[in-house]
Amino acid sequence: MRRRSIQRIGLALLVTAVSLTLSTPTAAMPDPGTPMQWREVFSPDGTITKTYLPQEKTATQLAPADVVAQADVVTIQYSGPSSQRFDMVFIGDGYTAAEMGTLRKHAQAKWDEIAASAPWNKYKSFINVWLVNIISNESGVDNDPSPGVNRDTALDMHLWCNNTERLLCLNEAKARQYANQAPGVDAIVAVGNTAKYGGAGYRDLSTVSGANILSGQIALHELGHSVGGLADEYYTPGTTYSSGELLAPNVTTDSTGRKWASYLGRATPDGGVIGAYEGGHYHQYGVYRPSQDSLMRSLNKPFNAVGLDVMDRAIGSKISGGATG
Ligand SMILES: [Zn+2]
The missing domain is CATH 3.40.390.10 (Collagenase (Catalytic Domain))
Structure with a gap:
């Protein structure tokens, strides 16, 4: 440690x-x-x-x-x-x-x-x-x-x-x-x-x-x-991202949201459903996030369904000898 x-x-x-x-x-x-x-x-x-x-x-x-x-x-x-x-x-x-x-x-x-x-x-x-x-x-x-x-x-x-x-x-x-x-x-x-x-x-x-x-x-x-390696989902208005795909699990350059394909259409704790919402990783255009307004975009919100599972796995991976789901 x-x-x-x-x-x-x-x-x-x-x-x-x-x-x-x-x-x-x-x-x-x-x-x-x-x-x-x-x-x-x-x-x-x-x-x-x-x-x-x-x-x-x-x-x-x-x-x-x-x-x-x-x-x-x-x-x-x-x-x-x-x-x-x-x-x-x-x-x-x-x-x-x-x-x-x-x-x-x-x-x-x-x-x-x-x-x-x-x-x-x-x-x-x-x-x-x-x-x-x-x-x-x-x-x-x-x-x-x-x-x-x-x-x-x-x-x-x-x-x-x-x-x-x-x-x-x-x-x-x-x-x-x-x-x-x-x-x-x-x-x-x-x-x-x-x-x-x-x-x-x-x-x-x-x-x-x-x-x-x-x-x-x-x-x-x-x-x-x-802990989760999650990216920020907020952005600065008027900015465009034009580089390669992002590593973080909760942002993507792919407008179809394929990165979190199995979540698409599912309800998410921060409201609405999981999709591919444009804006994230500090750029208004060219980056997509899984939900409208999660904790990685605004405080006083829960993680979205994608981030929640990432966090769950990350915390759980540090724990052995008795952790239960
Ligand atoms: Zn942040």
């Missing part, structure tokens, strides 16, 4: 990112030549967009100040050896030593939300859930409630990342080191001590506002990418 986690640090370069509402129109332009990455931005109304920002430090670029100390790892739920289970790791930022109980409560609430949603609900008893008790010197996150408010926290979580109010970024290198202190790591959810709606996605690591009940949706969407 730990080996895989280290490989993922490299993968983080490919980072997806997530976040929320575009509150200010312009982000500061970095110097030309600065390596860029993108993050998803999530709005409270469920829409998802992308924003570009300078690439963060990688594990090989760690400064001594980025090497973290050992933290206590708390078991929220143990279901079996990590080699036979899916391991979900919660970490927290902006919680002082006196607020470990609050962190536990926030992490538990996010886990409860994940565990209640399909297909996680089917496997919830076969998942290990760990919480790394990261202690911050000060309570809260930066730029909350407004830009310019700074707090001394372990992971430097901050709203207004890239000038986007609801984009909740952190020191990814530190976050992954802490998460890797858990016995196994298949996915990481970082909760921040704030009630403002916010989050971000770094593939297998998502950030969410600990005290905001809507933000758990961000983690659910990101798990679709990192």
